[in-house]
Amino acid sequence: MLYRILADLAVFVHFLWILFLIFGALAGRRHKVVKVIHLSGLLFAVILHVFSLICPLTYAEIYFTRLADPTAAYSGSFIIHYLDRLIYIALPPIILLALTIALALFNVLVYFIRK
Structure with missing residues (x-):
């Protein structure tokens, strides 16, 4: 039970982190x-995508999910299942890299635009 909660928490924190990267500026x-x-x-995030690395939060989620139930059809609750789909969008890596760089550039521009 504890591992299931930790896996769900990792997904939730991952989702919040993505929202922070999008709107943090x-x-x-x-x-x-x-x-x-x-x-x-x-x-x-850009470094992870450029070098095709996996986010540490993904490793945490996988680790705790396997400890909770290595045979689960999908991890966690209904909501966590769909948060997973938002986090792990099935796009070609080059598209994800382009979107990540565009997001980074957009946010940097937000910092330089004066009120």
Whole structure:
């Protein structure tokens, strides 16, 4: 039971992290610490995609899911199952890389646009 909760928590945190990478510039414009974390996260995401690496949150989710039930058809609850589909979109790697770079550039532009 504990491993199932930890696997679901990893999916939920992963989803929140993605939302932060998409919308973090909105808060980062007002708070320097948020800006540094956000820009670092964007750089990390680009590096992961450029070098075809897997996000550590994905490893955590897989690890806890296998500990919970290695034979599960899909992990977690109904909601977690569909959050997984949002997180792990089936697109060619080059498209994901292009989208990640576009997202990073857009967010950097948001930081430079003055109020």
